[in-house]
Amino acid sequence: MPRLALRPLCTALSLLLAVSFAPANATKAYDPWPGLVQDLFNNRPMNDGADIVGIEMPARAEDASLVPVTLRSRLSPSDTRRIRTITLVIDENPAPMAAKFTLGPDANVTAISTRVRVNNYTNVHAVAELSDGQLYVTRIYVKASGGCSAPAAKNPDEAKAHIGQMRYRQFTQAPEAGASGLREAQVMIGHPNNSGLQMDQLTQLYIPAFFINELRLSQDDNLVLAVEGGISISEDPNIRFSYVSNGARHFSAEAKDTQGHVFQHEWPVDGSGT
């Protein structure tokens, strides 16, 4: 009988526990965004950014380790303001701030594409800071992948093998774009961009996070795009972007990772844009 008498008490206790833990369990009801506005943006006011910047992502994260995302400026050419920075936030990721892009003042970057890890159903926010000093936010919702997709390396040994390799590619443009100096290019960096959430089987210790945290792309000495990155950027960071050429003959990239490695490369620019 004493055991039976305990049962209602246990039930009451578990009910109490269920109530007090409800906010943590009910992920659908809990919105991390207000907290992120505080932590990442110091609670600065957020204006509607629908006319400032667009986020393009698939409705479903087909591959959790590799979800293409494009940020596109929606400022009209006649707008006197310019975009200084765009911060990409994946609300439900372990490290929500995926990247902060700083746009070169004279490079007129209008589109930035990269790939990110998305493991859960999540809102994705892009926060643009304009030259008027104001923040503008847009948001889309991305569904998690199904099946056996995980935001982890598919081929960990290969990822280690090509660490530090860098590639630059300039894409073909329509003739009129070439004449106006508009360019589209891509920089790829071989790096595992490790999440640090993985355990070493021999030592049973967590492998420290190991990722590219700084990337700076320039034409001659002028900044085109700088990126502060985190572990939400996919393995082998890949940035494709459009910008306006200043006539420079060289394009350069400098990347730094969390272990202090510096990777640098410079490529000649094809002047014709084709």
Place this chain on the structure above:
Amino acid sequence: MTRLAAFFVALLMIGFAQVSQAQEALDVSEIAPGVFVHIGQIALMAESNEGAIANVAFIVGDDAVAVIDTGGSVREGRQLLAAIRARTERPIRYVINTHAHPDHLFGNAAFVQPGTIFVGAKTLPRALATRGPLYIDAFRRIMGAGLIDEVRLVPPSLLVEDSLTLDLGGRALTLRAWPVAHSDSDLTVDDEQSRTLFAGDLVFLGHIPVVDGSLRGWLRIIDALGAWPAQRAVPGHGPVSAWPAALSDERRYLDTLAGDIRGLIARGRPITEAADRAAAAERTRWQLFDDYNARNATAAFSEMEWE
């Protein structure tokens, strides 16, 4: 007293449910003497199918039994165990996992007992460590806590570096670990007696192939795999088929995907276009095409950009 009575009724019901569950055996067919296979439903893992979407099998030797993959839930694993026990009392000496995906090994916990050795490719423990907890979280969301809370990640204690022979008593199984292809921990099992190759997810039939390792790696090994001497193959998904004819659909899909992706990259098209266009000619030839093709294309694109 009412509470007490209700308590005993509940106990009885739980007991009854467990007994009936233990007696419910997975539907298996004997494709060769001593070789039993359950053909999984071609579907995504869901609460309604209890994760039972992959092919699972067991082989009976003179002394012992080997299990090849355990299914997508502990419930399926228990049903496989019941199917084994309905046919033989010989001990289960080996549980072989063909790779780290949840539909193939979430049933492992049903087979944990003294004397049973879990076997996998040497890379399987790392894959389980990095992906296992993510799989459990994701599938709790998809299949519900009832099926997933009892899942345990059981890493192999016997690792296959390159190849390994297991003896079931008068019956030798040859295990072979492959370089990264479908996944980073692919393992095949060959039963020489029946000339049957258990290919795991290195072979898909009917179910669109899923690239979660390396498309280039898969295409690199496909000839060596096809040259494996066997009469029939048990794929990871799809029907038991003559070997090596069983490979031809998959080879065509992987070649088409690779060719389309290389074309898009050469023309400077963005990765998002690969998701929409690559291997579009294959759409009507596979089940679950729309669930996996965009993902295969995206992964393959990011791999082939480095060529």
